[in-house]
Each structure stands twice: as C-alpha cells, then as structure tokens.
Amino acid sequence: MNFPRRLGPSGAGRSRASPGGSRAGQGTGMIWEVFRQEREGQPFQHGGSLEAPNLVFAEAYAREFYGRRDESFALWIVPREAVKEVREPYVAEVFDRDYRRVDGYSLKVKLKEARERAGTSRAG
Amino acid sequence: MNAQALLELADDELVLGWRDSEWTGIAPFLEEDVAFSSIAQTEIGHARAWYELAAKELGTDADALAFDRDPAEYLCAPFVELRLVHDWAQTIARHWLYESADAIRIDALKSSDDPDIAGLAEKVDREEVYHRMHAAMWEERLRGEPAFQKAVDDLWPSAAALLPPDQRATLATIVGKDVPSNRLLLAHERGQHSDDFRPLWEEMTMVRRSVPGASW
Amino acid sequence: MYGYPNDRLVMDEAEFEAYVQGGGQVEAGDPMPDDYRKALVKFIEMHGNSELMGVLPEREWILRAPTLQRKLALTSKVQDEVGHAQLIYRVVEDLGKPREACLDDLVAGKTKFHNVFHYPTKTWGDVGVIAWLVDAAAIISQKALLKCSYAPYARIMKKICWEESFHILHGRDVILTMMNGTEEQRELVQEALDRWWGPLMQFHGNPIPAADDPMYRWRIKSQANEEARQQFLDGYVPQIRELGLTVPDPQLEKRKDGVWEYSEPDWDELKWVVTGHGPETERRLGFRQASREETAWVRRAVLADAA
Numbered sequence: 001m002n003f004p005r006r007l008g009p010s011g012a013g014r015s016r017a018s019p020g021g022s023r024a025g026q027g028t029g030m031i032w033e034v035f036r037q038e039r040e041g042q043p044f045q046h047g048g049s050l051e052a053p054n055l056v057f058a059e060a061y062a063r064e065f066y067g068r069r070d071e072s073f074a075l076w077i078v079p080r081e082a083v084k085e086v087r088e089p090y091v092a093e094v095f096d097r098d099y100r101r102v103d104g105y106s107l108k109v110k111l112k113e114a115r116e117r118a119g120t121s122r123a124g
Numbered sequence: 125m126n127a128q129a130l131l132e133l134a135d136d137e138l139v140l141g142w143r144d145s146e147w148t149g150i151a152p153f154l155e156e157d158v159a160f161s162s163i164a165q166t167e168i169g170h171a172r173a174w175y176e177l178a179a180k181e182l183g184t185d186a187d188a189l190a191f192d193r194d195p196a197e198y199l200c201a202p203f204v205e206l207r208l209v210h211d212w213a214q215t216i217a218r219h220w221l222y223e224s225a226d227a228i229r230i231d232a233l234k235s236s237d238d239p240d241i242a243g244l245a246e247k248v249d250r251e252e253v254y255h256r257m258h259a260a261m262w263e264e265r266l267r268g269e270p271a272f273q274k275a276v277d278d279l280w281p282s283a284a285a286l287l288p289p290d291q292r293a294t295l296a297t298i299v300g301k302d303v304p305s306n307r308l309l310l311a312h313e314r315g316q317h318s319d320d321f322r323p324l325w326e327e328m329t330m331v332r333r334s335v336p337g338a339s340w
Numbered sequence: 341m342y343g344y345p346n347d348r349l350v351m352d353e354a355e356f357e358a359y360v361q362g363g364g365q366v367e368a369g370d371p372m373p374d375d376y377r378k379a380l381v382k383f384i385e386m387h388g389n390s391e392l393m394g395v396l397p398e399r400e401w402i403l404r405a406p407t408l409q410r411k412l413a414l415t416s417k418v419q420d421e422v423g424h425a426q427l428i429y430r431v432v433e434d435l436g437k438p439r440e441a442c443l444d445d446l447v448a449g450k451t452k453f454h455n456v457f458h459y460p461t462k463t464w465g466d467v468g469v470i471a472w473l474v475d476a477a478a479i480i481s482q483k484a485l486l487k488c489s490y491a492p493y494a495r496i497m498k499k500i501c502w503e504e505s506f507h508i509l510h511g512r513d514v515i516l517t518m519m520n521g522t523e524e525q526r527e528l529v530q531e532a533l534d535r536w537w538g539p540l541m542q543f544h545g546n547p548i549p550a551a552d553d554p555m556y557r558w559r560i561k562s563q564a565n566e567e568a569r570q571q572f573l574d575g576y577v578p579q580i581r582e583l584g585l586t587v588p589d590p591q592l593e594k595r596k597d598g599v600w601e602y603s604e605p606d607w608d609e610l611k612w613v614v615t616g617h618g619p620e621t622e623r624r625l626g627f628r629q630a631s632r633e634e635t636a637w638v639r640r641a642v643l644a645d646a647a
Contacts, residue, residue: 048499050426
C-alpha cells in the first residue's frame with residue numbers, strides 16, 4: 001500500500017505531479033483512508049479514500065462506500081496525514097543476517113552425530 | 125390502524141423518496157451524492173413495506189397502490205410534495221424537519237396494538253437511525269447559514285402539518301419552534317395537494333400508464 | 341532519468357517500459373515518466389467523466405420507473421456509478437489533478453467522455469438496453485483494466501467490476517420482463533436496440549495496432565479495441581437473438597474461424613460525437629455546470645474550512 005506524497009513545500013523531493021498537487025482539493029475537504037475487514041477476524045485492508053470535512057462526515061461516507069452492500073465486517077477511518085508510508089522497509093541490507101532466516105540453519109550433520117553418540121541412529 | 129392511515133404513511137415516504145431521488149447524480153459533491161441516494165432508496169423501501177401492509181387489507185399489491193391511483197386518491201401531505209431540487213438548503217431543511225417529525229410518529233406506532241404495524245415500525249425505526257444521524261450532521265454544519273435558517277422557517281408550517289395535531293407540540297419542542305396557528309397550517313394540511321404534486325404524479329406514472337396492466 | 345541518484349528505482353523511459361511490460365506495478369508516489377503520468381491522467385479522467393455523464397441519461401428514468409423494485413434497482417445502479425466517479429477522480433487527484441479541475445475541464449468541453457453518453461434516451465426500452473448492453477460493453481473494457489500497470493487504478497477497478505455485475509443482472513431482468521410482456525413492450529426493446537446498436541459498435545474505438553499505441557506499451561490498457569468488440573459480439577449477439585430480437589446490421593455474421601464480421605462502424609460519427617458534438621452533449625454539460633453552480637455554496641460551506 002502506497003500513499004501519495006503530500007506536495008508543496010512540506011514534501012520531500014520525489015514529487016512529480018503538477019503544481020496543483022495531490023493535496024486534497026486545494027482548500028476543499030480532508031482526505032480520509034478507509035480500511036475494511038472483509039470478514040470477522042480478518043486483517044484490515046485498505047479499501048480506498050474519500051473526501052470529507054470531519055470524522056462525522058467521513059464515517060457516514062465510509063459506511064456508504066464500504067458497507068451499503070453489507071460487504072464489510074468493520075471499518076477503520078484514518079486521516080491521510082496520520083498514515084506514514086515506509087517504502088523499502090528493510091533496515092539492514094549490507095551484512096548477511098542469516099540467523100533471521102530459516103535457511104541460516106543447517107542441522108543435518110549435527111543431528112546425525114548426536115544420534116550416533118546416543119546409540120539411536122537409524123539402521124542404514 | 126386502518127388502511128387509510130397506512131396509505132398516508134406510505135404515500136409520504138414514496139413521495140419524499142421520489143423527491144430525494146431527484147438529487148441522485150447532482151448532489152453538491154460525490155460522497156454526499158451516494159449517501160443521499162441511499163436515504164432516498166430507504167424511503168422508497170419503507171413506502172413499499174407500508175404499502176404491502178395496506179395491500180393485504182385492501183386485496184391488492186404494493187405497486188398498484190404506489191402507481192395506479194388517481195392523483196386525488198393519494199394521501200401524502202403537501203410537505204413532501206414540494207419540489208425543492210437544486211436548492212440544497214431547502215432540501216436539507218426538509219430532511220431534518222421530516223426526520224424529526226417521522227421519529228415521533230414511528231415511535232408511537234411501535235406501541236400499536238396491531239403486531240404487524242408495531243413490528244414494521246420497529247424495523248423502520250432501526251434504519252431511520254442512520255437518516256437521523258445524517259440529518260443531524262448536516263443541520264449542525266448548515267445551521268449558521270442564512271439560507272438554511274430561512275428554509276427551516278419557511279418550511280416549518282408545512283412540516284408541522286405533516287403530523288396529527290396531538291404530535292405537533294412535541295415536534296415544535298424538538299426543533300425549537302412554536303406550533304403554527306391554525307390559519308397558517310390550513311394551507312399545508314393533509315387532504316389537499318400542492319401545485320407540485322400533479323407534475324410529479326404525471327412523471328412518476330408515465331411509463332406505468334403507457335402500457336396499462338403490463339409487467340415491468 | 342527519473343528518480344534520484346542512489347535511488348534503486350532510477351529508470352530511463354526504456355527501462356520503465358520494460359519494467360511495466362514485465363508486470364511491474366507503479367504506485368502514486370513512485371517516480372514515473374511525465375508522458376506516462378499524462379497518459380494516465382487523460383485516460384483515467386475520461387473514465388471518471390464517463391461515469392459522471394452516464395448518470396444523466398439514466399437518472400431521468402429513476403423518476404419514471406414503473407414499479408417500486410425497478411425504482412430501487414435503478415437508483416442503486418446510478419448511485420454505484422456516482423460512487424465509481426468518486427473512486428476514479430480520487431485516483432486522478434492523487435496523480436496531481438484535483439477533482440474540481442477535472443469538473444471544470446469537463447464542462448468546458450476540454451476533456452472527453454464515452455460516445456454512448458452523448459445520446460438521448462427515449463423510452464423504458466432504452467433503460468433496459470443501456471443496463472444490459474452498454475454496461476456489458478463497458479465491463480469488457482473494465483475487466484481488462486484490472487491488469488493496469490498503475491496499481492491504484494487497478495485496485496479500484498476490482499470494486500467497480502464487482503458492483504457492475506449487479507447492473508447487468510438488472511438490465512437483463514428489465515429486458516426479459518419486457519420481452520415476455522406485451523407486443524408493445526417488445527417493440528420498445530427492438531426500437532431501442534435499433535438506435536443503440538451504432539453507438540455500441542463504436543464504443544470500443546476504432547482498431548489500432550497495439551505497437552502504435554503508448555497505452556499498450558505502458559500496460560495502461562491491456563486489451564486491443566477490436567478484441568474487446570469481438571468479445572462483446574461473441575457474448576451478446578447470441579443473447580440478443582435468442583430473445584427474438586434482430587440486430588440491425590444485415591452484415592453481422594460469425595465466420596467459421598470465430599471472427600465476427602459486421603458493417604464498418606461510422607468512425608466519423610464517433611469522432612464527431614466525442615469531440616463534443618453529440619445530440620445531447622451541450623445540454624448535458626450545461627446541466628452539469630448549472631448543478632455545480634447551484635451547489636457551489638455548499639462545497640464552500642462544508643469543505644472549505646474542514647476541521
């Protein structure tokens with residue numbers, strides 16, 4: 001899930017959009033992100049975004065857009081500014097950290113040795 | 125409660141739902157368009173439910189009641205007939221006044237001796253919660269707007285006339301107004317139609333009347 | 341070059357093209373060629389405009405619907421289309437063009453919308469034909485967009501396609517009821533079909549070789565115009581004929597190799613219409629603009645000091 005950058009002076013340089021920017025409608029409403037739970041117990045997934053002046057309106061509209069067909073079990077409504085997008089979240093890519101991966105462990109040889117010592121190794 | 129009273133309720137919901145559906149596609153902004161359209165649909169859905177109850181008593185069906193009567197036979201109040209489209213202030217004023225009024229009469233119906241009526245009133249009331257939230261949301265946002273205040277003032281006598289006389293004082297308290305004089309109410313009482321009703325009826329029934337008796 | 345030094349996603353235009361052709365996805369905040377962004381905005385904006393303008397012919401019939409169920413179903417359908425316009429314009433806004441700017445350009449005639457929404461609706465027969473066949477033609481294109489390289493658009497297409505499935509059922513139900521009804525009702529359907537067939541055949545656009553079209557190179561579109569039209573004919577001509585209706589094209593015929601032959605659509609008419617000269621274009625754009633003006637105070641009052 002990627003959120004569009006806020007543009008203008010506050011944005012960090014990667015914007016490409018036109019000078020009008022993607023900031024919610026230039027003096028119109030706020031943008032709210034809606035996350036929805038498809039079924040009970042499921043993770044909340046991003047459903048979409050909508051424009052509304054405040055949380056009361058945002059909730060009314062979120063119910064309409066993501067609930068009028070009874071298609072969502074629950075919703076989270078979040079102002080866009082509250083969401084921090086992190087691209088390429090992997091923090092340490094230089095040194096190998098195989099201790100964090102399944103393939104970083106090789107037990108076959110040690111297990112064979114341990115079984116032989118205990119006299120429990122299988123007949124060949 | 126007799127069929128006549130059921131028809132008053134059903135006709136009110138049908139005509140208001142028809143009026144509210146005039147905003148589908150042209151509401152002030154897209155998000156609101158979707159929300160307001162749901163309200164119109166719910167009103168029509170409620171009308172259908174009341175018609176179905178009346179239809180059982182009258183030996184007909186809901187569509188015949190909704191579409192096949194002559195204009196004079198409809199029992200809706202002038203309040204819901206008014207053509208307000210393109211004026212959002214008036215539309216929301218009516219929405220807020222109507223929801224306030226309707227809450228009172230639905231509440232009374234929940235205690236009806238007739239289990240069908242009480243049961244339906246209970247169901248309708250649950251769905252109306254969302255309408256009331258929506259109306260309150262907009263009333264709060266627009267109450268500082270002169271156009272909205274004027275609309276509420278202009279529509280108030282008509283709104284009061286929607287309810288039977290014994291429920292009007294309650295409504296007046298809720299919306300912060302005085303019960304209008306009988307002289308003022310006279311023009312808005314149920315039993316007559318506003319000038320806006322005939323064109324509405326013509327448009328509402330034109331396809332239906334084009335091939336009488338057909339299934340659509 | 342797009343992107344910054346030390347940025348893993350630095351790509352020139354050729355690399356970007358290879359990236360999307362290989363299935364690479366692009367998100368709103370990603371660097372992208374200016375031409376790609378412009379092509380996206382133009383394409384997606386036209387889709388939003390079409391949903392919004394498509395509402396106008398249909399909403400008249402909401403008021404005239406002849407049963408309570410039809411009134412509910414048609415209101416719901418039109419409501420969905422308004423909802424689609426909302427989803428689509430949000431995507432355009434996140435690409436840099438605000439909704440109000442899109443609406444300004446639409447009513448000024450600077451941007452386009454699909455040909456079918458420039459024509460009048462005359463009877464309840466039109467209501468059925470539009471929901472059944474025009475929506476079917478649109479859904480074919482929309483399903484192809486599920487694979488769009490621009491991920492935010494592909495994602496909303498999923499919701500849009502799901503909601504459109506209800507519309508086709510409604511359309512089919514309206515048509516079947518009329519076809520099983522009176523002779524007069526059957527004539528309404530045939531007459532509507534006669535009027536809509538031309539615009540339907542033009543709907544998917546004239547055939548363009550994929551190699552010449554940047555929309556394909558960038559995987560914004562992934563289906564050729566002719567392929568979409570053939571899919572439409574394959575799916576719907578049998579449905580039309582099995583009801584006893586006649587397709588008003590004597591040359592329409594499926595060859596042994598499975599390809600449909602048909603009278604050459606009027607491409608001049610298509611161009612003339614989409615450039616703003618359709619029978620209803622001016623009136624509908626005028627109506628749109630009038631509605632906006634009448635409600636501008638609401639947007640100022642409600643959205644301007646958002647808090």
